[in-house]
Amino acid sequence: QKEVEQNSGPLSVPEGAIASLNCTYSDRGSQSFFWYRQYSGKSPELIMFIYSNGDKEDGRFTAQLNKASQYVSLLIRDSQPSDSATYLCAGLGGSYIPTFGRGTSLIVHP
Amino acid sequence: GAGVSQSPRYKVAKRGQDVALRCDPISGHVSLFWYQQALGQGPEFLTYFQNEAQLDKSGLPSDRFFAERPEGSVSTLKIQRTQQEDSAVYLCASSLGTASVANYGYTFGSGTRLTVV
Numbered sequence: 001q002k003e004v005e006q007n008s009g010p011l012s013v014p015e016g017a018i019a020s021l022n023c024t025y026s027d028r029g030s031q032s033f034f035w036y037r038q039y040s041g042k043s044p045e046l047i048m049f050i051y052s053n054g055d056k057e058d059g060r061f062t063a064q065l066n067k068a069s070q071y072v073s074l075l076i077r078d079s080q081p082s083d084s085a086t087y088l089c090a091g092l093g094g095s096y097i098p099t100f101g102r103g104t105s106l107i108v109h110p
Numbered sequence: 111g112a113g114v115s116q117s118p119r120y121k122v123a124k125r126g127q128d129v130a131l132r133c134d135p136i137s138g139h140v141s142l143f144w145y146q147q148a149l150g151q152g153p154e155f156l157t158y159f160q161n162e163a164q165l166d167k168s169g170l171p172s173d174r175f176f177a178e179r180p181e182g183s184v185s186t187l188k189i190q191r192t193q194q195e196d197s198a199v200y201l202c203a204s205s206l207g208t209a210s211v212a213n214y215g216y217t218f219g220s221g222t223r224l225t226v227v
Contacts, residue, residue: 008150034215043201043218044153088152090215097143097166098215100152 003027004091006101013108019076021104023089026070030091033065033072034098038086048074079108112136114204114219122225123192131187131222135204142185143216144177145201153201159185192226199223 005024013019032051036044050056050063062075086105090098115134123129135142141160145153155169161182179185205216
């Protein structure tokens with residue numbers, strides 16, 4: 001079992017809707033979590049990180065962390081077609097080596 | 111440089127050939143990571159350097175894989191006697207330091223797409 005699990009999708013949402021991406025992790029020692037966006041054929045780019053329980057907002061993006069339930073989520077408000085990409089969740093424990101999930105493909109259709 | 115630079119961008123190798131992939135991290139970045147990303151999968155950790163020291167190589171899939179960073183800046187990932195299962199995108203990432211990874215993540219290069227035929 002991978003330490004970080006994501007549904008591969010695809011998740012399809014209409015333009016303007018809220019996209020909800022979820023991630024669970026098994027290592028209770030994980031302290032920080034990252035969301036990367038990866039367009040097809042491109043390298044991952046960091047969009048959010050979170051290390052405290054609760055919500056963290058940055059523009060249209062909100063990351064949510066629940067350490068008791070061991071899940072992390074990313075909400076994208078007012079989804080745009082340009083948000084269509086694969087979203088990678090990564091967890092970081094004491095080793096300072098992030099472990100990535102397989103990614104969730106998001107499709108925002110007009 | 112302004113970002114993490116990787117070369118070549120694409121590499122086609124015949125099975126059994128040796129290849130060398132280069133990563134030039136952001137200037138001053140202490141931590142350097144190599145990841146392997148197969149099609150439709152997330153990046154899988156290969157190895158980690160702090161300056162010139164290779165602190166973790168637990169992700170290297172076999173002894174055909176070798177990485178070095180002799181002067182603490184540019185790193186090379188070498189794959190000997192390539193096999194078809196080595197076909198993947200090889201990503202390099204760098205970070206200012208270990209603590210900054212926890213706070214800020216790290217920056218990926220554009221990757222090298224290796225195809226073994």
